[in-house]
Amino acid sequence: MMADEVEQSSMEQAGKKSDSGGISSANGDETNKRKSPMRFSGQRDIRLLQEVVSLNPFKDASPTTTWASISSNLEHLFKISSRRCRERTILLLEQFIKGDYPSLQWHSTKEEFAIKVQLLQQVLQQYQDGAGGNISRIGGVFVMATAAAAEEEEDDDDFDPEKNRPLVILQEDSTSDAYTARQDAGGNEHEQQMQNGTPSAKEHATPTAKRARMAAPSTFSISGSAKGNSNANSIGGDSNGSLTNDVRVLEELAMAAVMGDFEAADFPSQVISVLLTCQAKEMHVREQELKLRRDELDLERAKLKLQEDQLALEKARFEIERQEREQRHRCERQENTLFIEELKRVTSSGFADS
Structure with a gap:
């Protein structure tokens, strides 16, 4: 009786070890699969951008389904998740906006680079037309770069007449102090004449x-x-x-x-x-x-x-x-x-x- 109980307990422990080993091996495979790097070639970027242009995930308020559709359409070519599709697209957009053409041309021929530039122009137009209130959820770095570029541009409406005052010197004593003194004297004289009515x-x-x-x-x-x-x-x-x-x-x-x-x-x-x-x-x-x-x-x-x-x-x-x-x-x-x-x-x- 005691022998049967000992044998049963040993079998349960062995089963638990085997289950834990199987789970750990499965987690290890999944971790390795998730951490495995993916190299995007020129052809892969072109296919990704073509799918983005065709489905336009920026027009929807919740583009998760669209990115998932893009990922599923690319499964017959290479395995990629919807998150990776979105991140890669935004990265290409950032490089295109900043003018980082050497990075865009990496692992691409001249013909592939020209096609990528055309597709990125279309994607950028879609992003600008359909981003709307979803800007904070898609491509935060791109939005920051765009805002910084907009802040660097000169504002024509912010015109300061003091900075753009023409410098005209008619006499030797025509300095800023003399000009201010003459303006004050003229203003006081005009006020006195207006008060006196002359x-x-x-x-x-x-x-x-x-x-x-x-x-x-x-x-x-x-x-x-x-x-x-x-x-x-x-x-x-x-x-x-x-x-x-x-x-x-x-x-x-x-x-x-x-x-x-x-x-x-x-x-x-x-x-x-x-x-x-x-x-x-x-x-x-x-x-x-x-x-x-x-x-x-x-x-x-x-x-x-x-x-x-x-x-x-x-x-x-x-x-x-x-x-x-x-x-x-x-x-x-x-x-x-x-x-x-x-x-x-x-x-x-x-x-x-x-």
Whole structure:
């Protein structure tokens, strides 16, 4: 009896050990299966992205079922879980957004890389269109990267006029402190005048300034034309200096008219007198220019006449040389003829003596 109980207890312990061993071996296999790394090639990424584009898991509020469908559709090619599909897709999206093209091209050919880029563009468009309130559940890192990129962009609406104030310095004392002091003084003066009910000097001078501004553009155009004529037609130093002075006077008058420094009635007469003086000096300059041109023409004529005389002298020299050559040739012929006749006479007399 005791032996049977001992044998039964030993069998139970052996069964428990075998059960625990089987469970541990099964857990070990499952752990090894779960921890086994999977290498994604270019073809696998393409098939995964094609399934994502076709099923679009981002359009649903709960995309778990869609990711499971993607995983089941890829079972005939390779074993992958729905979680791994989602993580791999988001990782590819992050690399595509950051511009990490070397990582995208890893284990892929150029053709496969081009296909992956096209598919990732479609997946990104689907993600942007259908993410909605599910952004926090899918691709948190991608959302953070997108938000950081958006924060780095400049906001045109945030315009600070103090930072973009133009820097204009008209006088030596036109610093920021002087500008602030003038603004404060002007503001206080305006407030006092408003309280007293008296118009300011600027308001008094408004009609005169307006009339001066109406006459100023034509004056500037006249002074500009006078300056152009003086630069184009100036010959002598005195005339050029006088025209430059007249132009400077016109500019000063125009500026004074714009600023309203003198009475408007004095402006037309002064401008007319300056213009008449400028016109007379300009006519004098033109006369001098015509005189210089006539002198240049006379010099050209004298030069041509000198060249004609040189040609005539060359022709005469050539003619004299020709005549000398002809005369020398005639003299040589005569000498040769006389020498031959003398030689004949000597030879004939020698033969006669013999």
